[in-house]
Amino acid sequence: MPDILSVKEYAKVIVDIAYDKLDRPFSYRVPDYLKQIVSIGTCVKVPFGKGNTLRQGYIIDFTDDPGFDKSKIKDITEVVLSNLPIESRYIELAGWMRNRYGATMISALKTVIPAHKKSKRLVHKYVSLKIPQREVSEYLIECQVKKRVAQRRLLEELILRKGERIPYELVTHKLNISASALRSLKEKCIIEITEEEYYRNPVNIDVQNTDKLNLSDEQQYVVRQVFEEYSNGNFKPVLLHGITGSGKTEVYIRLIEENIKRGKQAIVLIPEIALTLQTLMRFYKNFGDRVSVVNSSLSKGEKEDQFERARNGEIDVIIGPRSALFTPFQKIGLIIIDEEHELSYKSEQTPKYHAREVAIKLAMLQDEPAIVVLGSATPSIDSYYNAQTGKYQLMKLTRRLTGGKLPEVECADLREELRSGNRSVFSRRLQELIENRLEKKEQIILFINRRGLAGFVSCRSCGYVFKCPHCDVSLSEHRGGKLVCHYCGYSEDVRRICPECGSKYVSAFRAGTEQIVKEVNKMWPKARVLRMDADTTRTKGSYEKILSSFANEEADILVGTQMIVKGHDFPNVTLVGVLAADMSLYANDYRASERTFQLLTQAAGRAGRGTKEGNVVIQTYQVEHYAIRCACRQDYESFYEKEIEYRKLLNYPPVSHMMAVQISSTDETKGISFANRIRAIIETNQMLRKKAEVAKNEIIIGPTTASISKINDIFRFVIYVKHEDYGILTEDRYKIEEFIDNLTKSGQYRGFFVQFDFDPVQGF
Numbered sequence: 001m002p003d004i005l006s007v008k009e010y011a012k013v014i015v016d017i018a019y020d021k022l023d024r025p026f027s028y029r030v031p032d033y034l035k036q037i038v039s040i041g042t043c044v045k046v047p048f049g050k051g052n053t054l055r056q057g058y059i060i061d062f063t064d065d066p067g068f069d070k071s072k073i074k075d076i077t078e079v080v081l082s083n084l085p086i087e088s089r090y091i092e093l094a095g096w097m098r099n100r101y102g103a104t105m106i107s108a109l110k111t112v113i114p115a116h117k118k119s120k121r122l123v124h125k126y127v128s129l130k131i132p133q134r135e136v137s138e139y140l141i142e143c144q145v146k147k148r149v150a151q152r153r154l155l156e157e158l159i160l161r162k163g164e165r166i167p168y169e170l171v172t173h174k175l176n177i178s179a180s181a182l183r184s185l186k187e188k189c190i191i192e193i194t195e196e197e198y199y200r201n202p203v204n205i206d207v208q209n210t211d212k213l214n215l216s217d218e219q220q221y222v223v224r225q226v227f228e229e230y231s232n233g234n235f236k237p238v239l240l241h242g243i244t245g246s247g248k249t250e251v252y253i254r255l256i257e258e259n260i261k262r263g264k265q266a267i268v269l270i271p272e273i274a275l276t277l278q279t280l281m282r283f284y285k286n287f288g289d290r291v292s293v294v295n296s297s298l299s300k301g302e303k304e305d306q307f308e309r310a311r312n313g314e315i316d317v318i319i320g321p322r323s324a325l326f327t328p329f330q331k332i333g334l335i336i337i338d339e340e341h342e343l344s345y346k347s348e349q350t351p352k353y354h355a356r357e358v359a360i361k362l363a364m365l366q367d368e369p370a371i372v373v374l375g376s377a378t379p380s381i382d383s384y385y386n387a388q389t390g391k392y393q394l395m396k397l398t399r400r401l402t403g404g405k406l407p408e409v410e411c412a413d414l415r416e417e418l419r420s421g422n423r424s425v426f427s428r429r430l431q432e433l434i435e436n437r438l439e440k441k442e443q444i445i446l447f448i449n450r451r452g453l454a455g456f457v458s459c460r461s462c463g464y465v466f467k468c469p470h471c472d473v474s475l476s477e478h479r480g481g482k483l484v485c486h487y488c489g490y491s492e493d494v495r496r497i498c499p500e501c502g503s504k505y506v507s508a509f510r511a512g513t514e515q516i517v518k519e520v521n522k523m524w525p526k527a528r529v530l531r532m533d534a535d536t537t538r539t540k541g542s543y544e545k546i547l548s549s550f551a552n553e554e555a556d557i558l559v560g561t562q563m564i565v566k567g568h569d570f571p572n573v574t575l576v577g578v579l580a581a582d583m584s585l586y587a588n589d590y591r592a593s594e595r596t597f598q599l600l601t602q603a604a605g606r607a608g609r610g611t612k613e614g615n616v617v618i619q620t621y622q623v624e625h626y627a628i629r630c631a632c633r634q635d636y637e638s639f640y641e642k643e644i645e646y647r648k649l650l651n652y653p654p655v656s657h658m659m660a661v662q663i664s665s666t667d668e669t670k671g672i673s674f675a676n677r678i679r680a681i682i683e684t685n686q687m688l689r690k691k692a693e694v695a696k697n698e699i700i701i702g703p704t705t706a707s708i709s710k711i712n713d714i715f716r717f718v719i720y721v722k723h724e725d726y727g728i729l730t731e732d733r734y735k736i737e738e739f740i741d742n743l744t745k746s747g748q749y750r751g752f753f754v755q756f757d758f759d760p761v762q763g764f
């Protein structure tokens with residue numbers, strides 16, 4: 001493997017580490033006596049500016065060609081070896097990410113180093129009731145009459161919290177209460193907003209109010225086990241496989257407590273969509289002001305503030321999506337990744353990193369390794385495989401603690417339904433259960449698997465599908481007679497005549513959420529229905545609004561796409577219907593079965609969260625498919641066994657590794673020939689390798705047109721390379737990068753764009 005770090009003649013150094021200066025590093029010579037000790041991330045002192053004043057900087061890269069007159073280049077003066085500063089660690093991490101995922105050092109650095117600025121006066125704000133709770137009800141009625149939905153939601157939450165204050169950021173983000181709604185309540189003296197400067201580190205009333213749950217035996221065992229293994233020198237990541245409601249979050253909280261006692265900080269990753277107010281409040285109750293949240297609705301400044309607090313040692317815990325990994329803590333002792341199977345942990349921007357891998361690396365970069373805990377009810381095949389092969393430690397939680405039993409899951413065979421004359425989208429069993437729940441005033445979730453495929457319009461006579469003229473995807477029919485492209489926003493009027501054969505039998509594929517709502521209205525006109533999908537949640541806060549309105553039992557039935565199946569607790573939901581379970585099996589992606597199994601299991605987990613018993617009906621055309629069968633039996637292990645066989649057979653991750661070389665081009669013909677040149681480079685490399693060592697099977701597929709062959713008139717091609725040794729793929733990548741570098745230097749790299757994606761989770 002070409003060791004790019006072996007060239008250490010010149011170092012690129014950034015002085016004053018700041019986001020906007022990353023693009024302009026300075027070159028320094030590395031004196032011979034330092035060559036052995038410097039590496040990417042090393043903190044150094046360098047002479048700077050005209051007066052050659054000594055400044056501290058960080059090495060971000062090495063080169064043998066500084067790009068200008070070598071005689072004018074100054075030497076690095078010394079290496080600062082005292083306590084590893086946070087910056088060094090993150091620069092080293094960026095270097096690692098560049099090597100693993102293929103990216104420039106700059107883009108890797110920009111991913112890990114938050115823009116940071118001087119801190120201003122920082123305050124915590126809280127919202128609390130100013131009047132006694134019993135007086136609120138009067139105002140609640142007024143809110144209802146005047147349709148002040150947001151105000152009502154806040155007041156209800158405050159009552160629920162029995163006089164506890166709620167952190168301001170939760171009110172504005174999670175509860176989605178606007179500033180004007182808050183102002184109006186404040187002016188009426190119903191609520192008050194208090195500020196606390198948090199350098200004073202206030203006594204925290206919230207913390208003292210907590211009634212501690214007694215951990216179950218299983219939970220206790222896991223907590224003890226994690227630390228015991230660690231003290232025995234077992235630093236392997238822990239995979240915590242716990243069914244929904246088995247108390248994983250409570251385990252996390254205890255782990256964090258112990259971690260804080262040891263003087264260390266913790267990072268908790270939770271996919272944004274699964275991070276509910278309930279969960280957040282549990283963390284706030286336990287850690288009060290020592291916990292902070294970052295999410296995408298925070299402004300850049302707010303996010304930086306949280307990072308600043310971490311840097312200054314004012315918080316011990318941060319909760320957020322994958323970018324929270326880059327919180328500049330001094331001593332990370334614990335990194336938790338909840339719902340570790342979630343696709344959102346993989347970045348879709350270069351460097352296309354996986355949070356799981358970065359977390360494990362980051363843990364090892366600490367002075368003392370940090371503990372990594374990956375939690376899920378349906379672990380990714382990748383992680384389970386790592387547990388099976390001894391790279392991770394597997395721990396389990398097998399019992400629900402909510403009192404509720406796991407729901408009863410049954411499959412409905414849609415072919416059977418059709419044969420017996422049922423043409424409705426609902427199987428007879430599901431209809432029966434829906435009626436039963438409507439009668440009992442219990443709630444129902446109807447879940448449609450995948451939005452992308454639904455709603456496309458085709459000719460039933462010749463099969464013609466309406467597609468976007470700029471992107472290779474089908475258009476979806478929307479209300480108002482428009483056909484819309486979900487990739488570029490292109491839209492056109494619906495045509496009722498097939499442009500191909502002139503037939504009048506043109507219609508939308510009837511399985512969208514809108515269609516289901518219509519069907520429900522037709523069959524059960526009295527039922528109150530809410531719809532949740534990408535269309536109804538486009539505006540800020542609408543997502544939370546729909547959820548809280550359903551939680552408040554303002555509707556009987558919630559119809560939605562996969563966004564409704566994540567982590568929410570609706571105690572009154574006792575029936576979940578999965579309408580098109582197999583839709584996601586048709587995705588042309590080797591993870592299709594895995595995703596289907598996960599979605600179905602998560603969807604099933606939404607029923608019977610309270611004390612009442614739950615039912616789940618999974619409607620499918622493929623009753624025999626193992627993903628569906630195992631989901632119906634809620635049997636993860638059997639699913640894993642089947643799935644890993646398939647991956648072995650076809651050399652897919654995690655058994656093999658896979659590199660996708662994604663090529664975009666403005667010109668179709670040039671794109672193909674460029675892609676073919678890249679294939680030739682990989683082949684040459686393969687030949688050289690075969691001569692040098694025993695041939696190991698490296699599989700090259702393509703170039704083929706990508707699954708979306710063009711977007712916005714840019715043509716897309718892809719080459720897949722599979723090998724069980726990640727290093728081999730990295731070698732190939734270096735060769736391709738070298739080729740592109742040479743083209744760039746000679747000005748021929750125009751109109752092309754190449755990206756790498758290792759062990760991809762999304763198609764291209």
Ligand code: ADP
Pocket residue numbers: 213214215216219242243244245246247248249250251401402
């Ligand atoms: P998970 O994260 O695995 O879905 P949670 O930690 O959210 O599970 O726990 C599910 C429910 O069980 C929550 O309502 C929680 O308050 C409750 N719970 C967790 N641990 C205990 C315990 N030791 N005793 C009683 N209830 C518990």
Ligand code: ZN
Pocket residue numbers: 459460461462463464498499500501502503
């Ligand atoms: Zn036609």
Ligand code: ZN
Pocket residue numbers: 468469470471485486487488489490712
């Ligand atoms: Zn388009």
